[in-house]
Amino acid sequence: MRTQVxxxxxxxxxxxxxxxxxxxxxxxxxxxxxxxxEIEGTIRAGLLEQCTVDLMKSTGVAQRMMREGHFHEGxxxxxxxxxxxxNIHDLTGKKVTVYxxxxxxxxxxxxxxxxxxxxxxxxxxxxxxxxxxxxxTIRFKWEETGEQEEIICDYIAGCDGFHGPSRPAIPETVRxxxxxxYPFGWLGILAExxxxxxxxxxxxxxxxxxxxxxxxxxxxxxxxxxxxxxxIENWSDERIWEELQLRIASHDGFKLIEGPVIQKNIVSMxxxxxxxxxxxxxxxxxxxxxxxxxxxAKGLNLAxxxxxxxxxxxxxxxxxxxxxxxxxxxxxxxxxxxxxERFSSYMTTMLHRHxxxxxxxxxxxxxxxxxxxxSRASSTSLAENYAGLPVECPKDWIKKLETPLxxx
Numbered sequence: 001m002r003t004q005v006x007x008x009x010x011x012x013x014x015x016x017x018x019x020x021x022x023x024x025x026x027x028x029x030x031x032x033x034x035x036x037x038e039i040e041g042t043i044r045a046g047l048l049e050q051c052t053v054d055l056m057k058s059t060g061v062a063q064r065m066m067r068e069g070h071f072h073e074g075x076x077x078x079x080x081x082x083x084x085x086x087n088i089h090d091l092t093g094k095k096v097t098v099y100x101x102x103x104x105x106x107x108x109x110x111x112x113x114x115x116x117x118x119x120x121x122x123x124x125x126x127x128x129x130x131x132x133x134x135x136x137t138i139r140f141k142w143e144e145t146g147e148q149e150e151i152i153c154d155y156i157a158g159c160d161g162f163h164g165p166s167r168p169a170i171p172e173t174v175r176x177x178x179x180x181x182y183p184f185g186w187l188g189i190l191a192e193x194x195x196x197x198x199x200x201x202x203x204x205x206x207x208x209x210x211x212x213x214x215x216x217x218x219x220x221x222x223x224x225x226x227x228x229x230x231x232i233e234n235w236s237d238e239r240i241w242e243e244l245q246l247r248i249a250s251h252d253g254f255k256l257i258e259g260p261v262i263q264k265n266i267v268s269m270x271x272x273x274x275x276x277x278x279x280x281x282x283x284x285x286x287x288x289x290x291x292x293x294x295x296x297a298k299g300l301n302l303a304x305x306x307x308x309x310x311x312x313x314x315x316x317x318x319x320x321x322x323x324x325x326x327x328x329x330x331x332x333x334x335x336x337x338x339x340x341e342r343f344s345s346y347m348t349t350m351l352h353r354h355x356x357x358x359x360x361x362x363x364x365x366x367x368x369x370x371x372x373x374x375s376r377a378s379s380t381s382l383a384e385n386y387a388g389l390p391v392e393c394p395k396d397w398i399k400k401l402e403t404p405l406x407x408x
Contacts, residue, residue, distance in 0.1 A: 003029040003118075005314060006138045006153035008126060008166055010039055010119055012101060013286030013303035014159035015108035016055075020311035022115055023059060023401040026318055029151055030112070030119045031126065031140055033160075039105055039121075043190065043263065045213070045221065046100035047200075047297040049388025052304045053097050056104075058398045061111045069099035070214060072199045075386065077351075077373055079204040079366060081251045084373035091380045094387035098200075098214055101300050128156060128169040128282065136281040154281070157310065159303070161287040162272070170279040180345075182269040182293060184208070184352060185228040189240060191220045193259030202295075202351055203248050204369060206362075209295075209352045210247035212256065220259070225352055228268050237261045269293040269348070271341055276330035283310055283329055290337050295351060296344030297386070305391045306333050312393045315401075332392045343385040 005021055007014045010032035018028045032039065048056075048069075056062040073089035075096075089095055112119055122143040129137045138151040158166020167175070194217060201212040208225035215221050224243055226235075241258050248256055272291035277284045286303030309332050313325035325332075350368050357365070372378040 001029065001149065001151045002153075003027045003151060004154045004318070005029075005157055006136075006151045006155070007031070007157045007159055008128075008138060009158070009160035009164060009286075009288070010034075010105075010109070010121070011159060011161065011286060011303070012104055012108065012300050013288075013307050014157065015105060015112060016304055017157055017159060017285065017307035017311055018117055018119075019059060019061065019108055019111055019115075020307065020401070021314060022112070022117060024311070024315045024318070026314060028117070030117070031123045031138065031151070032119065032121050033123055033126065035122045036109065036119075040102055040109065042102055044101035044300075045294060045297070046098065046102075046104060046300065047213075048097040048099055048104075049297075049301040050094040050096070051388045051391055052301050053095075055304060055308060055398075056107075059401065061107050064103070064107055065097065065099045068103070068216075069097045071095050071097050074199055076197070076199055076201045077204075077369060078201055078248065078250060079369045081249065083201065083250055083252075083254075084369075085199075086373070086379050086383055086386075088383040088387050091376070091383040092387050094383075096297075096387055100215055104300070126160075126165050128158075128165060131156070131169060131280040131282050133281075155314065156282045157307075158282060158284045158288045159286050159307070162291055164288055166282065166284055166288050167274055169282060170274075170276075170284075174276070174279055176275050178271075178273045178275070180271040182271075182348065182352075183228060183355060184225050185230070185266050185268045186211075186294065187224045187226045187230070187232070187235060187240070187264065187266045189222050189261050190215065190263040191222065191259045191261050192218060193220050193257045194218065195220060196256045201248060202347075204351050204353075204365070205247040206353065207243070207247055210244055212248060219262075220257075222256075226266060228266075230266060232264060232266050235264065237264075240264065267294075271345060273334070273337060273341060275334060277306075277333055278326075278330045283326075285310060285333075289333075290341070292341055292344040293348045295347040296340065298340040298344050301388060302337060302340055305336055308391050308393055309333055312397045315397075336389060336392065339385070339389055 005028040123140040211223040213221040285306035
């Protein structure tokens with residue numbers, strides 16, 4: 001098989017990259033180790049920054065999101081039994097959109113199939129080869145026959161997540177990895193209940209952090225800070241609701257609307273960055289290159305920013321034979337990635353209780369929350385980062401998608 005850009009991974013990064021390349025007349029093939037049913041059915045969080053929403057709208061894949069998404073103009077920080085609203089729209093002119101990641105994936109898969117794009121699901125034993133040559137290759141095995149297939153590419157995009165084969169293909173002598181593991185996790189539930197709040201609530205409580213989110217008018221998403229080594233078997237539905245009600249409680253008598261718990265799990269939390277995000281003809285994007293704790297809601301949005309930078313760089317190469325943007329891909333992305341890592345670490349540190357915290361540390365944490373909710377300058381900084389920092393692409397590059405002029 002032969003293509004211009006071989007893409008490993010059919011998550012948001014790989015699918016959006018393929019879509020953006022298609023709009024420029026650039027061929028790509030996506031391979032994915034899971035089935036279509038798995039990637040479209042795995043329920044994940046989904047809070048979209050303004051720039052992610054704008055990207056989807058400008059490239060024609062936002063119709064269902066605009067109908068079914070929930071558009072929020074602010075968030076609430078709750079501590080010491082009182083809620084404090086951060087008015088993101090007033091402070092930045094932007095909004096955030098609650099629209100689950102698997103719904104984004106459904107929309108992008110459909111867009112690629114409608115355009116006769118090639119997505120090969122359920123592959124095995126994927127490996128990367130010849131990255132130092134002008135014809136890097138991807139090898140994998142077909143699910144049906146077990147036979148090996150090879151895709152010869154101009155470039156390879158590793159959008160295959162933290163555990164995929166792309167990042168390890170960069171020699172250890174070249175890549176440097178930065179990591180921080182947090183001593184707590186999140187217990188997340190999906191509940192059949194109407195929204196308890198019109199916007200997200202981030203709660204700091206002496207028993208630990210809690211988050212109230214939403215998925216649809218009928219399904220709510222809620223989280224509790226727990227020990228990272230805790231077992232989900234220790235958490236009955238009754239215990240979960242009791243703990244949530246306790247941590248979210250406020251002096252005005254606020255109560256969560258409860259309902260049947262239809263899904264629950266515990267996830268660990270970490271920060272991770274790989275530098276560089278490129279090696280020869282390989283480019284990493286999304287979770288393959290970086291992980292953020294979910295407190296800042298940056299994971300999917302960083303992936304979308306990465307591939308916007310990469311799609312623009314590839315377009316400049318195929319249009320003008322300009323390699324400058326490709327050569328600067330890693331540096332361009334990492335500037336935004338480290339700012340998102342900083343913000344996610346800030347939110348996590350400010351909102352979670354730590355076992356090693358002294359009474360002094362806890363008072364400093366509360367003072368930080370008091371400051372960010374009472375100072376317009378500090379509130380603006382939080383709102384600016386939460387709604388999403390700009391993506392480093394020329395402002396008019398999306399317009400080039402409408403008139404691709406590729407040179408031979």
